[in-house]
Amino acid sequence: MLSIKTFLQLLKESFRDLLPIVLVIMFFQLAIIQNIPDNWLSTAIGLAIVGVGLALFLLGLEIGIFPVGEGLASEFAHKESTFWIIVFGFMIGFGTTVAEPALIVIAQKAASISSERIDATTLRMVVAFSVGFAIVLGVWRIIKGHPIHYYIISGYILVVAATAFAPQEIVGLAYDLGGVTTSTVTVPLVAALGIGLASTIKGRNPVLDGFGLIAFASLTPMIFVQIYGIAVYEFFEPSAHIELPLAPLSEAVAVDNAYAFNLNFLDILKDLFGVVLDVAPILAVILFFQYIILKKPLENLKQVIIGFALVILGLDAFIVGLEMGLFSVGEMMAYELTQYDNNIIIYSFGFLIGFSTTMAEPSLTAIARKAKEISDGKINDFVLRLFVALGVAIGISLGAYRIVVGGEIVYYIMAGYLFVIVLTFLAPKYIIPIAYDSGGVTTSTVTVPLVAAIGLGLATNIPGRDPLIDGFGLIAFASLFPMLTVMLYGLITEKIGVKGEQEKEQMHLNELRHALEDVHNMKLSTINVEGTNKSHSYDMAFSAVHVVVPKEKTEEALLAAKEAGARGVTIMEAHGMGLAEMDNFYHRLHVEATDSNLMFITKTKNVDRIIKAILTELDITGEGQGLTFAYPVSHIKGLRLKVNDI
Numbered sequence: 263m264l265s266i267k268t269f270l271q272l273l274k275e276s277f278r279d280l281l282p283i284v285l286v287i288m289f290f291q292l293a294i295i296q297n298i299p300d301n302w303l304s305t306a307i308g309l310a311i312v313g314v315g316l317a318l319f320l321l322g323l324e325i326g327i328f329p330v331g332e333g334l335a336s337e338f339a340h341k342e343s344t345f346w347i348i349v350f351g352f353m354i355g356f357g358t359t360v361a362e363p364a365l366i367v368i369a370q371k372a373a374s375i376s377s378e379r380i381d382a383t384t385l386r387m388v389v390a391f392s393v394g395f396a397i398v399l400g401v402w403r404i405i406k407g408h409p410i411h412y413y414i415i416s417g418y419i420l421v422v423a424a425t426a427f428a429p430q431e432i433v434g435l436a437y438d439l440g441g442v443t444t445s446t447v448t449v450p451l452v453a454a455l456g457i458g459l460a461s462t463i464k465g466r467n468p469v470l471d472g473f474g475l476i477a478f479a480s481l482t483p484m485i486f487v488q489i490y491g492i493a494v495y496e497f498f499e500p501s502a503h504i505e506l507p508l509a510p511l512s513e514a515v516a517v518d519n520a521y522a523f524n525l526n527f528l529d530i531l532k533d534l535f536g537v538v539l540d541v542a543p544i545l546a547v548i549l550f551f552q553y554i555i556l557k558k559p560l561e562n563l564k565q566v567i568i569g570f571a572l573v574i575l576g577l578d579a580f581i582v583g584l585e586m587g588l589f590s591v592g593e594m595m596a597y598e599l600t601q602y603d604n605n606i607i608i609y610s611f612g613f614l615i616g617f618s619t620t621m622a623e624p625s626l627t628a629i630a631r632k633a634k635e636i637s638d639g640k641i642n643d644f645v646l647r648l649f650v651a652l653g654v655a656i657g658i659s660l661g662a663y664r665i666v667v668g669g670e671i672v673y674y675i676m677a678g679y680l681f682v683i684v685l686t687f688l689a690p691k692y693i694i695p696i697a698y699d700s701g702g703v704t705t706s707t708v709t710v711p712l713v714a715a716i717g718l719g720l721a722t723n724i725p726g727r728d729p730l731i732d733g734f735g736l737i738a739f740a741s742l743f744p745m746l747t748v749m750l751y752g753l754i755t756e757k758i759g760v761k762g763e764q765e766k767e768q769m770h771l772n773e774l775r776h777a778l779e780d781v782h783n784m785k786l787s788t789i790n791v792e793g794t795n796k797s798h799s800y801d802m803a804f805s806a807v808h809v810v811v812p813k814e815k816t817e818e819a820l821l822a823a824k825e826a827g828a829r830g831v832t833i834m835e836a837h838g839m840g841l842a843e844m845d846n847f848y849h850r851l852h853v854e855a856t857d858s859n860l861m862f863i864t865k866t867k868n869v870d871r872i873i874k875a876i877l878t879e880l881d882i883t884g885e886g887q888g889l890t891f892a893y894p895v896s897h898i899k900g901l902r903l904k905v906n907d908i
Contacts, residue, residue, distance in 0.1 A: 268324075272317040275627075280313050282618035287595070290611055295598050308586030315579025316622070318572045323628050326569015328454045330548055330560065337556050338459075344405060350551050351401040351455065355479060356394035357543030358452075360386055365442050368714065372435050375730040379494060380435075385487070389439050392486035396478035397452065403474065404459045407466060410474045410695050411686045417481040418679045424488035425672050431730050432491025434671050437738030438714075440484040441701070449625040452476055453632060453699070461636075468636040469692045476629075477698030480741060530582065537578040545570060600723040605666050609659045612716060616658035616740060619713075620651035626700075633696050640760060641696070649751040650700045653744030658713060661739035665720045665727060671735045678742040685749040693752025700748045701741040713737050803866040806895045808859060809876050810836055811888035816858040819876050819888075823860070826875035827868045834859040838889075866894060 460472035721733035
């Protein structure tokens with residue numbers, strides 16, 4: 263729902279999420295590097311624009327992309343049109359990936375570093391096809407209801423098998439591209455598709471089955487790109503092997519700084535047009551399927567248009583804000599930190615920058631909100647983001663360690679996969695698809711450029727490192743470790759017994775029902791066992807029998823009751839009188855008691871026998887005098903019975 267209140271709340275949360283980035287940059291810039299950057303004002307303005315853009319983007323998702331994606335998925339599921347669901351999934355995957363800005367940047371960088379042996383356009387097509395294939399595979403899994411971990415573990419085996427044959431120049435790049443493919447716009451729409459299908463298809467659970475498409479889109483590019491690398495490096499020779507020297511990072515930063523200070527109206531329009539091109543394939547696919555295949559108009563068309571417009575404006579502001587200083591500061595810091603002899607500083611910077619950028623990641627925020635919604639609050643969105651950010655931070659710092667000390671990336675990745683497989687069988691089922699998806703969500707608009715700049719900067723400035731072989735891979739680490747930390751989060755929540763809102767309500771109702779049943783079935787009689795010091799709850803009906811007789815008849819009544827089964831009696835003095843001829847009530851009350859009130863507490867089944875025996879012995883209903891009556895009693899405490907009686 264579009265409202266100023268919602269936007270202000272999102273704006274507040276956006277600036278809260280950007281605060282860690284500001285603190286990390288300020289700490290390292292002032293305390294470690296001890297230098298104030300020239301473009302600090304541009305950076306500050308850029309961060310403000312990022313906050314506004316993130317709020318606009320999230321608002322647009324809520325009112326535009328999520329409802330449309332879930333609506334299309336629901337329509338296809340109701341029509342039971344498996345073919346068109348699969349075609350829709352492929353086109354969404356391919357169309358959104360081929361125009362992904364982060365993929366374009368990484369592909370161009372790979373082509374440059376490899377002396378054009380890797381073709382940027384071909385690489386993008388391979389990755390886009392692999393993502394389309396991944397969405398098809400994920401949709402098929404949801405339709406059939408197969409457990410996701412069988413697919414993921416099989417995918418890991420194929421990744422490792424492809425790595426065994428792939429040239430080392432392509433391995434790090436392939437692993438990185440597994441994280442680059444899931445963009446800021448793709449993630450929400452793909453998630454909406456999966457959740458919509460799982461919510462509509464009978465027998466599917468939105469939490470267990472709805473998530474997982476993003477994990478597939480992160481896994482298949484690793485396989486396809488390595489196969490592409492085998493073909494390029496084993497079967498084709500480059501037409502001309504020209505070494506293209508990398509410009510020093512400081513020069514690149516200077517160019518970025520110049521750009522940051524000279525943003526003008528044309529630059530803003532150009533960036534906005536670029537974002538429109540990024541979103542256009544998604545919009546085209548949606549309109550095609552909505553109007554051509556389903557032949558139905560969009561519901562709330564005006565709201566959907568506003569939502570997409572907000573997504574475009576928010577994403578453009580987000581990117582412009584980053585370009586106005588944050589990227590250049592990150593790159594410059596990565597370069598300057600390599601000039602220190604203390605590697606702990608590098609690892610610390612990688613950890614903190616990974617944590618802070620992930621907390622500000624719009625895709626992660628959107629997915630975390632959705633996870634909380636469909637898990638009925640069992641998954642806390644903020645805590646989930648904390649665990650994902652922790653995983654990214656650990657991954658980047660470990661990846662930085664690999665670049666600094668050297669070592670093949672495949673051993674690190676294989677060890678990580680092994681831990682993921684083990685945790686898959688230990689973690690609660692509801693968290694596994696979300697954990698798999700977290701690996702792809704973390705590497706998007708904010709994270710990829712900064713992480714790539716750190717990796718390439720380290721590999722370029724550390725002696726003995728090759729940017730093509732060692733520079734790529736940090737994004738792969740940033741994608742792998744969140745899976746581990748999120749599954750650990752699931753284990754922790756399961757251990758401490760965190761419940762969803764409906765679970766809490768159901769537990770309360772169950773407790774109330776059990777309490778009522780306990781009251782209904784409660785053994786309220788506590789019987790002391792004669793001859794022992796023990797007492798027991800006793801589930802049997804008891805009654806009180808009262809016999810009011812003249813004092814001289816007391817012994818006869820007691821003997822009759824004893825013969826009938828009475829085991830004890832309470833004797834009270836009583837006095838009876840008629841009220842018809844009473845002259846002075848207060849005077850008559852002081853007359854000495856002439857009767858005995860005998861109270862027998864006995865099992866209800868003995869009542870008839872006791873009363874009949876007393877009536878017969880004392881002839882109460884004939885010539886004798888007296889009165890007898892009985893009533894059921896409960897909550898008896900202190901009654902003493904023999905074992906034989908019990």
